[in-house]
Amino acid sequence: MKCGCQNPTTDLKLEADFLTDPIWCTICGYNLDPEDLSISPELLEIIEDWVSRYGEWIDIDTDTLVDRGIELEDEHNKEGIKIYEKLKIELGFKYELIYSPSVSARSYTNK
Ligand SMILES: [Zn+2]
Numbered sequence: 319m320k321c322g323c324q325n326p327t328t329d330l331k332l333e334a335d336f337l338t339d340p341i342w343c344t345i346c347g348y349n350l351d352p353e354d355l356s357i358s359p360e361l362l363e364i365i366e367d368w369v370s371r372y373g374e375w376i377d378i379d380t381d382t383l384v385d386r387g388i389e390l391e392d393e394h395n396k397e398g399i400k401i402y403e404k405l406k407i408e409l410g411f412k413y414e415l416i417y418s419p420s421v422s423a424r425s426y427t428n429k
Pocket residue numbers: 321322323327343344345346347348
């Protein structure tokens with residue numbers, strides 16, 4: 319895994335965001351390509367589908383939270399935990415993986 323660290327990183331973070339891959343180096347914060355990980359095409363597809371639905375709780379046009387936005391984000395985070403567990407199994411002991419759930423809907427309710 320190529321990132322900003324001197325040695326190839328084994329510390330990974332799963333965190334979805336708008337229009338970007340959800341795998342990051344925990345140490346230097348580089349965004350990594352999930353296709354560089356030796357994981358199954360099935361899981362790659364699940365990850366892509368999951369991240370493509372990131373932020374569906376936000377109305378981009380008006381920059382506000384949609385109805386039941388918090389619930390939508392919670393659902394997305396629950397899916398994220400399942401993906402995290404699958405990813406952890408496929409990556410094996412070589413990698414240290416953490417999961418960072420989305421909190422963006424919460425920040426919107428405070429506006
Ligand atoms: Zn790094």
